[in-house]
Amino acid sequence: MNEVLCMKNITKRYENGVLANENASFSLCKGEIHAIAGENGAGKSTLMKILFGAEQPTEGVIELSGKQVKITSPKVATRLGIGMVYQHFMLVDELPVYLNVFLGIEKRRGILLDKQAMIRETYELCRKYDMPVDPMAPCGELPVSLRQKVEILKVLARKAEIIILDEPTAVLTPQETEQLFRQLRILRNDGHTIVIITHKLKEMKMLCDRITVMRQGRTVGVVNAADVTEQQLSELMVGNAVLLKVNKSPAHPGKIVAEMQKAVVPGSGRLRLDNVSFSVRAGEILCLAGVEGNGQQQAAECMTGQIAYQGSVKVLGQEVSGRSVRTIRNLGMAHIPEDRMTMGTDQQASLHENLISVDFGSNTRLGFLRNKKLRLRSEQQLMDFGVKGQYHTPIALLSGGNMQKVVVARELSQSPKLIIADQPTRGVDVGAIAFIHEKLVSLRDKGCGIVLVSADMSEVLSLSDRILVFHEGQIVAEITDVGNTSEQQLGRYMLGIDRMEAGS
Amino acid sequence: MKHRFVRPLLNIVVRLALAVAVAAVVLTGACLLLKGNIEEVMAAFFLGPLEDEYAVAEILREAVPLIFTGIAVSLMVRCGQFNMFVEGAFFGGAFLAGVLAPMLGEHAVITPLLTILAGAAAMGILGYIPAKMKSSLGVNEFVSSLMLNYIVFWVVMYLIHGIAADPDYPNATPYLEDTMRLPLLNEDTELSSNLVIALAIAVCSGLFLFKTKWGYALRITGDNPSFADYSGISSDRYVTASQVIGASLAGMGGAAFLLGNYYRFQWSSLPNYGFDGFVITSIAGNNPYAVPAAALFLGYLRVGALQVSRLGDIPNEVIYVIQAIIIILFGAHFFFHARRKGGAGNA
Numbered sequence: 001m002n003e004v005l006c007m008k009n010i011t012k013r014y015e016n017g018v019l020a021n022e023n024a025s026f027s028l029c030k031g032e033i034h035a036i037a038g039e040n041g042a043g044k045s046t047l048m049k050i051l052f053g054a055e056q057p058t059e060g061v062i063e064l065s066g067k068q069v070k071i072t073s074p075k076v077a078t079r080l081g082i083g084m085v086y087q088h089f090m091l092v093d094e095l096p097v098y099l100n101v102f103l104g105i106e107k108r109r110g111i112l113l114d115k116q117a118m119i120r121e122t123y124e125l126c127r128k129y130d131m132p133v134d135p136m137a138p139c140g141e142l143p144v145s146l147r148q149k150v151e152i153l154k155v156l157a158r159k160a161e162i163i164i165l166d167e168p169t170a171v172l173t174p175q176e177t178e179q180l181f182r183q184l185r186i187l188r189n190d191g192h193t194i195v196i197i198t199h200k201l202k203e204m205k206m207l208c209d210r211i212t213v214m215r216q217g218r219t220v221g222v223v224n225a226a227d228v229t230e231q232q233l234s235e236l237m238v239g240n241a242v243l244l245k246v247n248k249s250p251a252h253p254g255k256i257v258a259e260m261q262k263a264v265v266p267g268s269g270r271l272r273l274d275n276v277s278f279s280v281r282a283g284e285i286l287c288l289a290g291v292e293g294n295g296q297q298q299a300a301e302c303m304t305g306q307i308a309y310q311g312s313v314k315v316l317g318q319e320v321s322g323r324s325v326r327t328i329r330n331l332g333m334a335h336i337p338e339d340r341m342t343m344g345t346d347q348q349a350s351l352h353e354n355l356i357s358v359d360f361g362s363n364t365r366l367g368f369l370r371n372k373k374l375r376l377r378s379e380q381q382l383m384d385f386g387v388k389g390q391y392h393t394p395i396a397l398l399s400g401g402n403m404q405k406v407v408v409a410r411e412l413s414q415s416p417k418l419i420i421a422d423q424p425t426r427g428v429d430v431g432a433i434a435f436i437h438e439k440l441v442s443l444r445d446k447g448c449g450i451v452l453v454s455a456d457m458s459e460v461l462s463l464s465d466r467i468l469v470f471h472e473g474q475i476v477a478e479i480t481d482v483g484n485t486s487e488q489q490l491g492r493y494m495l496g497i498d499r500m501e502a503g504s
Numbered sequence: 505m506k507h508r509f510v511r512p513l514l515n516i517v518v519r520l521a522l523a524v525a526v527a528a529v530v531l532t533g534a535c536l537l538l539k540g541n542i543e544e545v546m547a548a549f550f551l552g553p554l555e556d557e558y559a560v561a562e563i564l565r566e567a568v569p570l571i572f573t574g575i576a577v578s579l580m581v582r583c584g585q586f587n588m589f590v591e592g593a594f595f596g597g598a599f600l601a602g603v604l605a606p607m608l609g610e611h612a613v614i615t616p617l618l619t620i621l622a623g624a625a626a627m628g629i630l631g632y633i634p635a636k637m638k639s640s641l642g643v644n645e646f647v648s649s650l651m652l653n654y655i656v657f658w659v660v661m662y663l664i665h666g667i668a669a670d671p672d673y674p675n676a677t678p679y680l681e682d683t684m685r686l687p688l689l690n691e692d693t694e695l696s697s698n699l700v701i702a703l704a705i706a707v708c709s710g711l712f713l714f715k716t717k718w719g720y721a722l723r724i725t726g727d728n729p730s731f732a733d734y735s736g737i738s739s740d741r742y743v744t745a746s747q748v749i750g751a752s753l754a755g756m757g758g759a760a761f762l763l764g765n766y767y768r769f770q771w772s773s774l775p776n777y778g779f780d781g782f783v784i785t786s787i788a789g790n791n792p793y794a795v796p797a798a799a800l801f802l803g804y805l806r807v808g809a810l811q812v813s814r815l816g817d818i819p820n821e822v823i824y825v826i827q828a829i830i831i832i833l834f835g836a837h838f839f840f841h842a843r844r845k846g847g848a849g850n851a
Contacts (some may be wrong), residue, residue, distance in 0.1 A: 306734075326736035335734065343734045349726040357724060357735035360717055367716045 002030045002064075004193060005051075005162060007249035012046055012217075020046040020226040021057070022217040027160065033184060033194045035225070038237055039401065039429030044197050047214070048164050052084040053077040063215040074085050083160030086166045093140030098122040100139050101153045107264045125153050126353060145176040152183070161257035163187065164195045169203060170426065173291055174457060181207045199237070199429055201230040202458075213237055237430060246434075248441045250349040251465035253281035257302055257418045257449035263311040265298045265473075272298045273309065274473035280449045282416065285440065287452040289460045290470035291494050297338065299470070300420050300453050304328070304335045316417055329358060332417030336407055336424045338453070342409040345395050352378040352391040355410050385409040386435065408436055412443060417445065422453040436461055457487045469493040474501060516789060520801060523602045523830045527805065528555060531818070540817030552811030553804050559811070561693035565765060566803030567796065569594065571702040572757020573781030574788060574795040575709045578748040581790050582713060583746035584726040585638070587645045589631050590754040591778025592653035595771065596630065597623035597658045597758025602677035602769025603668050605684040607808065617764045619684075621703070623759030631751020632744070639740040645747065657774055661795045664769070676770035681701040686764045696764030702796070709792035722746055754778060783831050805830070 005028040012021040021043045021449065026032055036044040049055040051062065053071040061068055068085045071077050075086070078104045089102050099106075107114040107121075122135040131149045133142075139150060147167060155163050165184075169177045169210055198204060204211050208225045213236040221236055228236075259279040265273035280286045288296035301307045305320050305328050312319045316331040327337075337343040345354050355378045356363070363370045365381055378391045385405045389398055395406060408424065421440065425433040440463065445448055454460050460467060467479040471492070477493040477500035479485050492498040531549055535542040553559050557697055568593045576590045600623045634652055637643040663669075669694030670678040676822060689695045713719040722742045725732040729739040757777075788794035 045775045178679060275651045303735075323735070324738065326738070329736045337734060342728070343730045346724055349724065353720070353724070356720075357731070357737070358719055364717045367718065369715060369717055369720060370713070 004028055004030045004064070006063040007047070007051060008061050008063070010047060010050060010057045010062075011090055012043075012050060012055060013058045016264040021050070024049075024060075024214065024217060024219045026212055026219060027222075028057060028195065029210075030194050031188055031191055032209040033200075033207055035208040035211045036195060036197045036214060036399060037199060037201075037204055037211055037233065039199065039431055042214040042429070043452070045166060046199055046217075048084065048195065051077070052082060054084075054501040078158050078160070080262050081159065081161035081421065083155030083158055083162070084164040085148070085155060085166065085168065089147050089151055091139045091147055091150060094137050094138060096136050097133055097142070097150050097153075098135040100150055101125075101135075101157045103154070105158060108117055110210055110388065121157070126158055127233050129156070129183050130254075131183060131191075134227060136421065138493070144171045145173075145180070146232055148172075148180070149183075155428070156187075162193045162195065164197070166197045167199075168196060169198065171292065171455065173494055173497060176485050177203070184318060192315065201233050234430060246437045246441060249461075250443070251284040251444065253284040253465075255282055256280065257282050257316055258451065259312075259314045259441075260299065260302065261312040261314075263299070263309050265301055265307060265309050267301065267473075271473045273302070275311075276473070276475055278468055278475065280451055282417070282447045282449045283444055284465045285444050285450040285463055287451055287454060287460050287464035287467045288470060289464075289467050289490065289494060292455055294470045294494075295473040296453050296468075296470040297422065298473075300422050303418075303451065304333065319327045321345055332415075332418035333384045334358075334414050334419045336411050336419070336421040338405055338422040338426070338502060340400075340407050345403060346491070347396045349395060350392050351389050351395055351398075351406055352386070353381060354395050354406055355391075357383050358410060358414060381409045381413055382406075401428040405432055405435070408439065414441070416448055419448060419450045420453075421450060422456065424452070425454075425456065425459060433459070454458060456492060460490065461485060461487065471496040471499075507555040508558055511608075516787065516794065516798075519787065519833070522833060523801075523805075526829050526833065527808075527826045528534065530822065530829065531812070533820050534822045538819075540815070545818060546843070548811040548815055549808040550789060553807035554558050555811075557693055557822035559807055561690070561695045562807045562810070563800060564695055564699055564836060566806050567799040568696070568698050568702045568764065568776075569757055569761045569777040570780055570784050571706055571796050572760070573754055573777045574784030574799055575792050576753040576757070576783075577778075578785035578788065578790045578795060579709060579713065579722070579753070580746050580750040581741055581785055582726045583722045584729070585635075585747050586742060587631075587634060587643055587649040587747045587750060589634055589649035589652050589747070590781050591752050591774055592649075592656040593627035593631060593751040593754035593775070594758035594761075594778050595653075596656045596660065597627050597755030598766075598771065598775075599664070599668075599758075599769050600626055600755070600763040601762045601772055602664075602680070602766075605680055606678040608684070609723055610681050610683040613687070615684045616686045619704035619763060620756055621760040624756035627755025627758070628748045628752030631748050631755075635744040635747035635751075638747070639743040649703035649747075653774065653778075656762055661772075673768065675772070676768040678768070679768050680763065683764070685767075686760065695840070698760040698764035700764075701760050702757070705756070706796050709753070713792055715836060718742075718745070753762055 007026040008023050012022045013019050017226065024043060024047055026047060038044045042236060050057045051071065053073045063069065064069060069080060071080065077444065092103065101122050104117045107117045118134050126135065131153065133146055133149050133153065139147060140376050141425050168180060172180060174335060188194055205225055211223050211225055212219055213221045213235065216238060257281045261277045262273060263273055263276045276299060277346065288299055290296040291434055298307060302309045302313045303315050303320060305323060305325050309321065315333055318331060320328060341347065356374050360369060361373050375391055382391065385408065386403045387402050387409065395403060411419065425436055440450055453462060461482060462484050467482060468475050471478040471494065476496065527549065531545055532542060534540065535545050553563055573590050573594055580587050601619045604622055605615055605619045608618060622735045630652065634645045634648040637648050638645040664675055664677065668677055668833045671677055689699065691695050713723065721732065721737045724737055725739045725742040732739040780802065784795055784798045787798035787801065812818050813823065
């Protein structure tokens with residue numbers, strides 16, 4: 001084994017006292033694919049940001065090829081041959097692929113850009129690593145999976161030897177994931193060393209050579225992927241055994257709680273929602289599945305009153321159009337939004353202020369908030385949902401998983417009759433996923449209708465009672481026998497390769 | 505509790521110290537350049553405002569309009585709105601008081617109180633224009649409110665040279681009898697009771713912002729309008745309301761200021777108190793409870809400046825330089841923050 005990189009006893013303490021890493025250690029061998037696994041808030045992203053120079057460690061040393069280095073900025077990291085692909089892509093949508101790839105390191109001839117050379121090199125990188133990207137296409141027009149390739153190309157163009165990928169498969173379908181893995185293997189065989197941050201057990205087993213497991217800021221183990229089972233990995237990550245299967249009995253659908261009839265949502269170019277009709281019943285979990293941008297989000301947004309539509313959308317017996325969010329919520333609709341940062345929370349407020357936002361109006365006396373009562377309730381909710389933090393903690397200090405728990409706590413505490421859950425577990429750790437799933441199932445059993453929008457295959461298949469697959473704004477399949485459907489089959493529907501005949 | 509009060513407080517103290525340091529440096533520079541007596545100038549600037557009860561009363565008098573406009577701006581900024589109409593509303597409120605009080609006649613306490621309420625109501629109504637334009641049409645409130653200032657200013661100028669003027673006293677409103685004015689707190693120093701109103705408004709605004717459901721909704725809207733709308737808080741409504749409330753408090757301040765400190769309205773230019781409001785709220789960290797302290801601080805600097813100019817060595821202009829630097833110190837931070845917030849809101 002040929003160690004190229006070693007991080008020793010890394011501790012990262014933020015100014016506000018939050019301890020993100022404590023005595024964490026990490027080492028990389030040349031030419032391996034190495035996973036950093038752990039729950040959200042386990043400190044894996046922070047550790048990698050330290051390696052990439054985006055954060056500075058409070059204590060600890062980093063050695064590259066045996067020599068101690070100080071990585072003070074991403075620029076330094078790049079010079080040392082370390083590259084990172086962030087989870088949220090950083091591309092200029094208006095520029096073509098090749099200019100994005102060479103952004104900041106443009107090739108010049110005199111004072112002019114040498115476009116031909118950049119196009120040629122981009123093209124060669126694409127060919128070498130089997131990436132089907134057109135160097136001339138504007139980035140904004142590329143699908144998510146290809147934008148990710150552009151990010152990888154950026155790193156390669158900077159001659160990175162060590163490539164860090166932060167949750168690269170979060171936005172990909174199974175087929176796209178397989179393709180990405182094929183390319184990563186080509187990169188490894190070419191001598192690159194690859195680190196992927198992930199919490200998907202299957203992928204670690206499928207792709208990686210070694211796995212470093214982190215828990216609560218510490219590294220708790222380094223294992224060979226071939227030597228462990230998923231169950232063992234999961235135990236390492238969480239500390240105790242977590243069921244990956246959702247425990248639930250068959251659904252007993254009741255009366256209709258939401259209904260969409262011939263709904264149309266216009267978009268630029270094609271319709272975002274093209275004549276869609278379906279209904280949701282009490283006591284069932286209906287999943288609107290699809291690759292992002294195929295209309296399932298718009299269908300959910302119609303029901304929550306966020307976007308205008310043509311046709312009819314009824315929630316709990318009332319037409320949504322023309323009614324305020326307040327009215328729809330008062331009818332018994334709860335909504336876990338897709339984006340917890342920009343919509344689901346107020347990042348400048350405390351946990352308490354985030355927990356009372358939907359029903360503070362009914363807890364007042366002469367206009368004054370009943371703060372004592374509300375505070376006790378908030379404390380109770382934080383305890384019930386296992387959120388690490390007190391009622392006055394600023395929500396911005398929480399990890400993604402804990403933040404999502406706050407959103408879920410708020411929404412599920414309203415005794416809803418209909419829940420619109422848009423990617424309720426995206427970027428959330430195993431423990432929190434199981435918890436959120438359990439809560440959703442128990443509400444279903446109490447007769448609540450649940451609409452689940454998800455891009456996560458295993459979530460779709462394990463949680464849903466019924467699945468509607470969206471493709472290009474239309475429903476292309478309705479799956480009622482969820483238990484006997486494979487990820488592969490669902491993926492084929494989502495990609496529009498297969499289509500169920502209408503009338504099912 | 506700890507991060508809620510200690511950190512902002514520390515922040516404010518550091519910035520105040522910085523402001524004092526800037527004042528000292530500029531004054532020293534001016535003394536060296538203009539051959540002033542450094543010791544004398546420093547004493548006048550820093551100790552002069554506290555030398556006797558008249559000077560202290562002067563600080564309080566300076567602070568009153570700043571408290572009103574500081575509160576007005578802070579409520580709007582908390583909702584993410586950068587509305588400059590505070591300036592025009594303060595001016596308009598003062599003018600209205602000058603016209604209305606003589607019309608209502610000599611009824612002690614009743615006349616000034618009614619006049620002040622009328623000033624608040626009238627400016628609230630005018631403030632609805634840029635507010636509604638923002639919430640319904642998306643018109644930038646910064647620009648429209650700045651324009652509204654000029655409209656109010658020139659209309660007042662027109663009126664004061666015509667129908668609103670005292671026939672015996674050109675370009676001014678009629679004389680205010682003592683009963684039409686707010687009572688004095690102290691005959692000797694002529695400190696007006698508008699200070700009490702200003703402090704009461706500060707406390708009420710703090711209670712409103714931090715304890716009531718409307719204040720909560722207003723803050724949430726200011727932090728993140730998408731989150732507000734998603735939660736069922738109509739952000740448009742609070743965007744409008746915050747600006748109307750702000751304009752109305754500024755109008756009230758203008759009226760109370762005139763009825764406390766003047767015998768006629770005869771201003772011929774905008775007094776800048778509205779713009780000072782942005783400095784005040786910035787020093788106060790947009791917290792109404794801290795606004796009076798910030799206003800006292802700026803008042804102290806201004807009285808110090810006055811004392812220095814009395815010495816004769818240093819021209820008054822140097823004081824404006826100091827003020828401008830302090831405003832840049834606080835203001836730069838302020839507008840940087842504002843833009844970041846605005847960006848998030850528009851995305």
